[in-house]
Every structure is written in structure tokens, then in C-alpha cells.
Amino acid sequence: MDNSSQKPVAAVENSYAVALEWVSTIGVIACLAAYLFYIFDLLPLSVSVRTISEHWGISADEAAAKGVVLTGWEWIEHLPNADMLSLASIALLTITPMICLAVASMAFLKLKDHAYTIISILQIIVLLIAVSGFFSR
């Protein structure tokens, strides 16, 4: 098999890696900072830590029915409460691959690698569908 395409692909991987490093570092720092605000009560909370701990033994559905946890994108409305900031920081961490894929798809497109540009875009669409909650309704 011809391995002549190795160098440009390594360039794509490099751009993915750089994006990954930056976004995941920001995500982790955001998680830790938001968590400190959360547990030390430095900002108002939507649901107290005590209430959460009293209900963490019941299922998410039951907790949602009691109003202990928020479902869908409802949590956005409760920003910048500290617990929702923590959730937002987790959300940021989870979209890291999506941002990296966007960078990679541009790099593939620059190389006129249409198959992998399409695969990257399809992957982003799948992740966007998951984020949208289309399947979770």
C-alpha cells in the first residue's frame, strides 16, 4: 500500500491535537473553577448541595419528577447559578471532540480529501444531533 499520503495526514492530526490540547485544558480549568464556586456557595444555587445529596440514590427520572435535576436545555435558564455553571463547564468538556473535528474537517478540505471531509462533517452532525436532544425527547 502506498504510504505517500502520510505527511499531509500528519498535518491534519497535528491540527486536531493542537485544538484538543487547548479546548480540553480550558474545559478542565472551567470545571474546577465552577466546582469551587459550587461547593463553597460563592454563587447562588438552583438546587442546594444538600438536596442533591438527599436524592442521589434515586433515578434521574424520579429526581427530575421531583424537580431535583433539570432535563433538556432547561439548565441554561438557570445560569449563572454555580451548579449550572458546573454543568456548563462539563458540557464544554464534552464538546471538545466536536471542536477538534471542525478543525480537522477544514484541514481535510484544504487537502482536497473529500471522503474524510464528509466523514468529519457527518461525525459533527451526529454529535450535534446528540447535543440537540433530538433522540432524548
Next chain:
Amino acid sequence: MKLMASGLFVLAVTLPSIAQAQELAASEPTVWWVWVLMLFIFSFFLGIIAVIAGVGGGVLFVPIVSSFFPFHIDYVRAGGLLVALSGALSAGSPLLKKGMANLRLGLPMALLGSLSSIFGALVGLAMPSSLVQLALGIVIMGIAVLMIMSKNSTVIQQIQPDYLSQVLQISGLYYDTTLKQDVTWNIHRTAMGSVLFVLIGFIGGMFGLGAGFANVPVFNLLMGVPLKVAVATSGLVLSINGSAAIWVYLLKGAVLPLIVIPAVAGMMAGSRIGAWLLPRFHPKWIRIVVISILVLAGVRSMLKGLGV
């Protein structure tokens, strides 16, 4: 044996702490910080063990935490996915830069796996928790058996690439520090591997497991990917699959930052220590310890599922 004792020491430190936390929490049910602190400490040690044993964090996190901590399995599975995701994210960049993790190999598999992981998460959340716990126990026992039986191939094979891998131009080149030379590789059985990645994604999403335990043998033993590339690319696939499945949990209200963030922080800190300790431990003994933990957690999970 001395090294195995070291691994057991780590567990010996952690498990009594959990027992103490259980006692304290039983006497005062709202001592939330005890559980959170215990989870952080536990995840820290788990991070050390996971790196040395070469397994993902999620596969150990979910059965143990769901069996020994008071959290409902919905939150533990979401935590497991995030633990696995954050581990893969932190290791991803250097592995990509070294040419170990390969996008051409990982992306098609991740595309299939991420779709099925979404459905896995939906099915898992729709099932009664006792059934999930029972099925988790069975899966964990299966993983333990897989770990006992499978011997990943460290021999770099000369493979005749199949049609699909040629169409997708899946091949690679990396510098092997052990062999001190550039290694080129191709793959075969791409279609069969793709089908298995659909299944792995589903199981990973359903139980909140990282699924590196299954990705690596499929890449290495079935498709002929060199072991180092298989391990590195598995992390890439895992991060994309986990990212898709975690949103199902998040939008169902199953992501509790109160327990997820300490677990992720503990696991990430432990993984760094584990990477530093790696040359000092014999992976074989740690592997035996991990298999023992998996069997224990699997049995406990099955019993919990059966209401025993």
C-alpha cells in the same frame, strides 16, 4: 509478588475508607462531603491502577462505584463516560502528535460507534435499574474473561490491505521507540471491525464504560493494527463515542456535577501519577489485581441487580 502487594496496598487504602464513609453516612445521612471526598480519593487511586494496568477508567469506575457508593446507577454511568472521556482527552494530544493515534483509522469507526452509543445510552436509561445492574455485572465478568483470554499481539504483521481500507486510505507510519525504526502499517477485515465497533459503541453508551477494553483487541487482533497505534486510536474513538452518549445522560438530568467533577479530577490526577509510576510496576501483576477487582465488582453488581 512484592509488586502485586503494592497494587493490593492501593486497594487496601481505598476500600476501608469507603467502609468508613458508609458508616459515617449511615449515622448522618446528609454528610455529602464525605462521599464526595471518598469518591475523589477512590478515583485518584483508580486512575493510578487504570494507567498501570492499561485499562480505561470507566470500565473500573462504573461497576465499583455503582456497587459500593450510594449513587444511583444513572449518575454513575454518566460519571463513567465522563471519566473515560476526560482520560482520553488528556492523553489524546501527545499521541496524535507522535503519529500513534490515527484519524483515518479512528474516524470511520467513531462515526459508527457514536451513533450506536447514543442508542445504547437511550436503551440503558429506559431499562429498570436492577436489570441494568445485573447486565452490567454480566458484561464486567465478560470483560474479565476477555482480559484473561486475550493476548494482544505486539508483533507487527505485514498485512495485505483489504478493499475498504484501500478506498478509505487507512494506513500509517510511526516511529517505534522500542524497535528504534519507522513502522508502516495497513489493515484488513475493515468491514467486520466496523460492525464490531457498532456493538462496542452500544455497550459503552448503555453502561457508561469507556470500551477501550474492546476497541484495542478489535483494532489489534482482528484488523491487524500495531498495538501502540491500536491503544492510541482507541482513545480517540472513545472520546468521540463518549461525547455523543454523555449528552443523552446530560439532557435526561443524569449528570450531577457534585459527583462527576471530583471523579474526573481524581482520575486525571491519578492517571498522571500512574504514568509516572508505570516503569516501576510490573503490568502483569497489576493486571491480575485489576481482573480480581473486576470479578469482585461484577459479582457484587449481579447480586445487587438480583436484589441480594
